[in-house]
Amino acid sequence: MDLPRIFTIRESNHRIHNPLTPDKYAVLGRALHLAPGTRVLDLASGSGEMLCTWARDLGFTGTGVDISTVFTERARARAVELGVADRVEFVHADASGHVADEPVDVAACIGATWIGNGVAGTAELLSRSLRPGGLMLIGEPYWRRTPPDQETAQACHADHPSDFLPLPDLIERFGDLGYDVVEMVLADQDSWDRYSAAQWLTMRRWLDRNPDDELAPQVRAELATEPARHARYTREYLGWGVFALMKH
Template structure:
């Protein structure tokens, strides 16, 4: 079980696998008013930075589930590095359908809502692990401005314009599911740049180290096209944020 190899390569040097900086992640933890007794579940936990730093900074305990073998191993190393391995447990598995054995205070899916077939299904999945009065975290893209053409939407790596909502529409959609939005921390242009541009150096270093790899052509093609695609499309049109929800 693993994710497509291209993601394991392009994001192998990332600690945070979405357009967040460490400062944004810390801001989110502070905004949630986390306490040492809080239990956190993170589905699609990547390299474990959210759980590990929150365990270090706020004393939470938690479980992360991710299907990337590489990111799973990196998460365990990070827990040891920050001396929180006694607080955080990582599982190498498909997060789709995962339900915690013990109810948690915060149930999160930060940038991987495909595990529930979209936002609605992911919220329903997370709710099964959540204690009454707990908080659901959803990380999701949205349109900063509506693309005028489907070509621009595809340039943002969407299939169609309908794949994402605008920010007002996304916030309204949570209310339609009978949830209050109680906090949000949004990515900005700098955090997007850090997420996207860091991939380019990683790809270049990988190509230098693996010139004869069968996958080298795909990585080369992506490095050739990604910088222009990102600054032409995603940088102006695509936003991203984490939204904290509580059931009404």
């Protein structure tokens, strides 16, 4: 049980595996107005940056669950580095079936709603761990501009234009599921660049060190096409944000 190697190659130097920057995560944490000791469950927690920095800066506690052995080990090391290993723990497991042993104050899935086969299923999964009156955090793409055709949608990692919604429609979708949207922090084009462009240098340096690796042709092909694809499609059409939700 693990992520394919290509993911950890691309993002081996990333602490955050989505287009939210450290500053935006700090803004999000402060915007929730939660007390020290707040308990957080983070499903698909990646390298643990959100939990670790919130534990350091806001006094939160919590658990992260991720399927990647590489990212889970990095999260544990980050907790030690920031001096919060006594407040957060990271579990290597499939987050798609994980429910907390005791209800938490914040249940989060930031940018990995495939664990619940979409927003509705992920909200239902998170609700099983959330105390009454708690906060749910969901990170999800949306269309900044509606793609004109399926080719454009596929270049933004969607099978069809209907896979994502415009921002107002996504917010209304949360309402249809029974939740108030009580806060949001959105990526912008610059933060998309920091997420995507940082992968290119990582891939190039990995290729220089590993020219004979079995994945070298795939990494080479991505490096040849990803910068233009990102500039033409992702940063123009695809938005991304974290939405704080409370049950009606």
